[in-house]
């Protein structure tokens with residue numbers, strides 16, 4: 001299982017790269033917009049500096065045609081590094097770009113996946129990761145758990161090396177469901193991680209242990 005952070009926020013990346021077994025960071029233009037007036041390449045270099053090269057960094061192309069997408073990919077590789085995963089929307093031109101990028105041996109993440117068929121095409125095109133949009137699928141009446149299970153099944157049937165990095169989560173339950181349905185990876189915004197670890201029951205359990213310890217060994221006593 002891989003847990004990635006779906007953010008470009010430097011503070012959150014620093015925090016969770018230190019605190020969690022983080023596998024990488026995913027970004028897209030909407031995520032970058034939240035960071036305000038940034039200098040794109042230096043911001044991405046800073047993220048790489050924090051996460052190192054053992055974790056994956058997924059950066060999206062912005063061109064709308066195949067040649068432009070391939071050019072974006074080359075620019076990202078030149079300006080950033082050769083290890084980055086090029087995120088390409090799995091639409092008609094995107095799938096064509098994915099095929100070309102994979103024929104050159106580049107790392108590719110097929111994104112904006114809303115349907116099983118889109119996923120099957122991206123798997124066949126050799127994408128390293130496919131990113132089904134869990135919450136957005138549910139919003140338009142597509143059952144994300146069932147779709148992810150079918151994608152996982154297709155990967156297994158075709159003995160493909162593609163991994164599912166499920167994305168677009170709005171709550172913790174969606175994240176665990178995606179993993180249970182066969183996603184090998186999930187990319188999660190910092191507020192979802194915070195939500196998951198801020199359950200009142202966790203805080204209460206920790207507090208109860210502290211009170212019981214102090215009742216035996218006295219206030220401020222430590223294991224020593």
Ligand code: E4P
Nearest residue numbers: 006026028131136167168169
């Ligand atoms: C990540 O790769 C996706 O682009 C992202 O999770 C989409 O999330 P959203 O539906 O919250 O915009």
